Amino acid sequence: MIYCRNIYKNYRTGKIDKAVLRGVEFTINPRDRIGLLGRNGAGKSTLIRLIGGVEMPTAGRVVRKMSCSWPLGFTGGFQGSLTGYDNARFIARIYDKPYSEMRAFVEDFTELGSQLHMPVKLYSSGMRARLAFALSLAIEFECYLIDEVIMVGDQNFQQKCREQFFEKREDRALLLASHSLSTVQKYCNKAVVLNDGIATLYEDVGEAISIYEAL
Structure with a gap:
């Protein structure tokens, strides 16, 4: 489980502290597939970064009782001067996974070919997303954090993403921040609505979508 x-979470802008999240509290259970809904600027990306450990909360804490991916859609963890292969080698060492397996999966999943020999700083946003997806999927986390971007690239690659997240890993937990209500409705069994820094968890995804649309 993951406990928020x-x-x-406050950010200082000039002399003013802006409160982005205010007393957020909910739990991600094994096999939960939670849609994260909120208007632009509501704090969805901030919450996902906190859960993923990319940032620390101003107050409160995140307790992780299962392995958790970095936020997919957040590519700040890449070393730009290293190639795609070098970044894969680095991740493999951190998570004690054989590099040969990691490399084979990345080559097959990303379909980037010779571009994996290029420094990541030269990648387009779509190429970075492909690499981030591949590296995250290669580790086999118990919970995946996906920030906005769920499908990138052509239809073939999008289908591969659907198969990996929603079929092959249907037993994993998932927190998905998305403006696509149809995606949340189809693939999630719960939803969190963020509004004015407050998070409300709904067991009924349809009810959550109705609340979100009313905002």
């Missing part, structure tokens, strides 16, 4: 316990 009374999380607050």
